[in-house]
Amino acid sequence: MFKRIYGFGLIITSLTFQACDNQETTMIGNSSNKLPDEVSYNFHVRPILSDNCFACHGPDANKREASLRLDIEEEAFRSLEKTPDVFALVPGNPHASEVYNRVVSDDPSVKMPPPDSNLKLTDFEISMIKKWISQGAEYEPHWSFLPPEKVKIPKVDHHDWVKNEIDYFILKKLEEKGFKPNEEADKESLLKRLSFDLTGLPPSLEMMDDFLEDPSEDAYSNWVDRMLSSQAYGEKMAVYWMDIARFADSHGFQDDSYRSQWPWRDWVIHAFNENMPYDQFITWQLAGDLLPDPTKEQLLATGFNRNHKITEEGGIVDEEYRVMYVTDRTNTFGKALIGITMECAGCHDHKYDPVSQKEYYQLYSFFNNIREKGIESVVGGPETYAKRPFMEITDEDVDSILAFINKPDTTQLIVSIMGELDSARTSYVLERGSYEAHGEAVKPSMPESILAFNPEFERNRLGLAKWLFDKKNPLTARVFVNQIWQEIFGKGIVATPGDFGMQGELPSHPELLDWLALDFMENGWDIKRLVRQMVTSATYKQSAVISDEKKEQDPENIFLSRAPRYRLKAEFVRDLILSSSGLLDATLGGPSVKPYQPSGLWEGATSGRGILSVYKQDHGKDLYRRGLYNFIKRTVPPPAMTLFDASNRDQCEVERLITNTPLQALVMLNDPTMLEASRVLAGKLLKEKMTAEQRIQKAFRMIVCRFPEQREVDVLIKYHSGQLKTMANENAKALLNVGEYPLEDDLDPVEWASLMQVISTIYNLEETISKT
Template sequence: MMGGRVVGADQAVQFDRDILPILADKCYACHGPDASQRAAELRLDDAGDAVRDRGGYQVIVPGNPEDSELVRRIWAEPDEQMPPADYRKQLTARERRVLVAWIRQGAERPAHWAYMPPRRHPIPPISEGTAARNFIDAFVLAQLQERGIRANPPADRRTLLRRLSWDLIGLPPTDQELAHFLHNASADAYEMEVDRLLQSPHFGERMAVLWLDLVRYADTVGYHGDQNVSISPYRDYVIHAFNSNKPWDQFTVEQLAGDLLPEPSVETLVASGYNRLGMMSAEGGVQPEEYLAKYAADRVRNAGTVWLGSTLGCAECHDHKFDPFTTHDFYSFAAFFADIKEQGLYAGAHNTGKWGPSLDVPDPQLPALLASLDLELDALRTQLQRHSDESAERQEVAKRIEALEAQRKTLVAEHTRSTLITETVTPREMRVLPRGNWMDKSGEVVTPQIPQFLGRLQPSHRATRLDLARWIVSRDNPLTARVMVNRLWKLMFGRGLSKTLDDVGSQGEVPSHPELLDTLAVEFMDSGWDVKYMLKLIATSATYQQSSQPRPELEAVDPYNRLLARQSRYRLDAEFLRDNALSVSGLLVRVVGGRSVKPYQPPGLYEHLNFPKRVYEADVGADQYRRGVYTHWQRQFLHPALKAFDAPSREECTAQRPRSNTPLGALVLLNDPSYIEAARRFALRALSDAPREAASRADWMVRQAVGRPAEPEEIAILVDLAQAEMNDLSGRTADAQQLLAVGQAPAGAGDPVELAAWTAVARAIFNMHEFVTRN
């Protein structure tokens, strides 16, 4: 199916697009890869088994549906029909007709699209005069022209720069940046903006949000204790890696096996902290061996999803029901991680904070902070040598040295963070656990190996995580480049070329443009796994630069915009919503990197957080206004403003956040202390920087918030709101001051009633659709 497309008998049927989704959803549970659940010894996922002679009949006779048992059974009476009449997933009449058409056309079954090596496809021809900027547009326009659909025109410059800024750095453009772009008549003005944003230090922060969701980064260990753990230097590593455009293959190797490199550095050891990002337990009643099995399974699920885009975790208890992963594959993959030093039970860690091997890492700014202090200490030590042992001058210098050394020690402690790293030990025995039962020792012992249908590693030694990492980013692996490119596409369009970012198997969605996805995957590898290059390639395409304006005719033929006749519009992620409010208010602190911080949070949220009992203490000063990527991530008690806008707990890999639209979101934007404080500071900016006349002030605020002039109707509504609030608060100065007391930023010295009234205007603007939406 493609946008409601119906396949008829005279139309070419494509297995991946038209047949696989039917078989995988309706048939493979009983006639698929899982031998333990297989009925009638029939595998419809195996082309050879489906067509073999079964004693005078064949389930599928290519080219002859009349003699195919499958066709007879799908049209049979209830007592013989397939799927059985009591099965919850029944074939529709359309699906039956498609299966018949497929068999009539020869029942061709190429290998699954994701398991074939990607290749660079010829660029399709398109009509002359079409606005194609690179090969991406040719693939997209070819499909549109085949269906007689025209692409949207380009977005206006204001919208385009805001879109680009949200996508690449997760922040809105400043007034100066917007004005510069609007007045830049150069032919390469837009490309210059792409380059500027890719070079921004905030690019790494935006990319880190994507990556930290995938690898389930958090500041706590999860489970019911959910104690704090120090690992924020890993987040800094991720930010720096994206900012420095570290080749993505190297980025992968350093995380999976940074400790196994010939000469591991502090950076690669920090990167190896990836292997320690899973949940851990210090609860005295747990069985250590059981939890070691849990940790191993978690690593298989995560690495399988992050790099292979596969649900390998489904093979923990039985062979995968839909894809070629076996239980043996699952535990062989787990064996790669059997050399990681860890404990099933971290006894006492909730009091000591000792969660296994760690490394003290100085903050990047520490050398600069120590430089002048060390110079002064060197000078004093030289001076000390010139004085006699008993002189008063010597004693004075010695006291000064002692004070500075104490100051230096404090400075080092304040700017050094501990982070979990991977330490290698002799690999523990790994065996298949029948039905996933950690107490069952009857399963065969396995050694590290990749899933069998994807090939074999054949090193001269026991395969290691380094061998695994190098295979993952090799051209022998058909999955990784496709998976990452699909996620980059989602970042720039709100949806991947295949919308299932965490499953490229038979249960995933067939790509809307498979040849484009393949070509982009090859381009990614050929570029040296260059993430910035790929994002620039996408950003400079005409397809990306289209307007997101919906058209009635598209709603009928392509309601989900799979054909890309327009750009997408969608709500910003939770972190970027708060970043937006802080940016517009002038409160945002743009320092890159550092410890996790705690924004305001409702009191009492941690009442049920035990082992030990904890009280949430919001940060003060600049740390209160850091970007959302630095927010303390409490797995079991996620910050409510993050949760309201669908941020994940990060107990498991999250490749795509859902986007809900509920009243709770509007209430957060209106009443969360961070947003109230941002609103009153935004109002204070308006009172000090904008024209005094109310209509001009309202227009100024809209321009600042959404990057365009306000409409006359909007101005009238906002001015009426400001006046109504001033009338309501007149004589109630104490109520106005109570509103202005929210947050720690100074309220200013002006009329509290006027400031409170315009704070209400700012709160209304924060709830505008454009303020929370990327267009």
């Protein structure tokens, strides 16, 4: 009887939906969106289900409704628990599929997603699901959990544009979309772009002149090699890695005292400059202490795992904070190295990705066997600069195996590192993530949905590193090449670099991502080679000029028909100012420094205890170190850097947000470093025998990295003339009285201050602090 009623109801429902079909066809015809000929579960349907359905019908068993999972094929094709004759999905028949019937229903009692969820599918998304079901409702494993596959280099129409393999993939998609790539950027723009991407510094006048005067075909390629060989390359790359490794110069929390972890930063710079292969670079950081007869360099590398926040406050529960440290290392591994939001499974099964809570704590257990405590000491002297386990770095070490460390003569160096317990600590699933709620005991392993843990690997961090660099691992190479692509092009091929899971963005160029990942692995995980591939591509060398058509059709430059244009990172804004003015102290490595900072900031955000309760500004050449070396106190990070979106290093970050606020303009107009740089550069130019116009042209080139157009020079000359006429002597002296760099005795104050104002204006151009 029920079957006959259901069958009759299905006929009525089908007639109803035939009318809806006609409406959908009209909707699609009038929409700018067009359904693909072949609907892919991975690229078209899964994102819709993940955003709207998986919270209640996904991996998390604790939140699952109606015992229905839509993320697994065999579960979605089963009959419904309470209505055995009804199926969520019937391949080839959308009107027999309850999923489709529910999403198009007008009845609020059955409509999905439920109205009170504040989720709603668009007509286009509904049509996509319908077509997918009609074509057979074929499921696919999530794209990022499938190992990269060898793909053929695409065929393109305009071979003459191509410089290397990357360009074939980019051009293929451009041709499909009806776009043409931009022409190559002019040489000045190319050199500035390349210099910031490879060294974080602006090109010098000598570099600009040499490049402009070199007509050879190898001129650009030669500069790529020179910059990759520069010591500044390691410093530039280290900025990105400091965010990932959550490096800071203080422990964090309210009693935010000093930590001496900077020798690990020196090692990172050294590793990048030596072009250490990525597999070795990561293995040493994860498990250098577990290698056979580890050297002090390998031990130092493991400081990566100890960069997290550490409390020094009394009255805390030791185990609670120890568990917090282990959790931080676990989450950092997931986000930074495999691009999975593992932290979402700390309290329950992951709602979107096939990672159970048990599997989270299996990963957790790799990091849960360290000889550490939740609290080791109270705020005090040098003995608190590092927490056990730690290593001391002696003068003998610096004279031999650790020669890359820039150690001040009188500095006592101790660095927190990793060190295993003599016997294994038992790890448990922590119910609801509570440190004291022990559930099932677990052993080290990894989610099988990503890659089953090889039983031949050690059940420790060294085995974890081997799992990470197993050739079958689908994530490791993809995640890293995506991070480097983001560093070079401003946005990753996957726009969510920390989330390659169900809720992450789909890759804009999946075939290119896989080709790069495989090529990277097959060529020894060579980082400099990877960077070189990117910056020598025609894609990279395009002009950043945007046409109205491209701005309208591809405003976010997803298809890379032009070079990206975006603001420099906070550290490189500082580096630009110091370098162009001649103030930069290019010393490599060493302790962090405390430059100018508004008074009272530290004092207003401290318990009043410890050596960091009061800000003690540095002097002399330490005022002019690169942004990489700015002292980062977690509770009060450097204000000028923070306003330009630098990380406070509380936790692992794989990308920075880019904001535009009036406070950034105030920094560029009033920051002592910027004003001092303007004063110093103006003074140097006034000592050269040249006209005012020549001085302005030279300053413009040094700061903006190109020759100014005559109309730009005319505006600046007019402004300069006005300053000379109206500025009083006393006002000039007040303007010049900024910074600690010595004043010149033999310069006219009004002339000096007037040129200083012009240079300050050039520094404040949008183009100055942008990569174009």
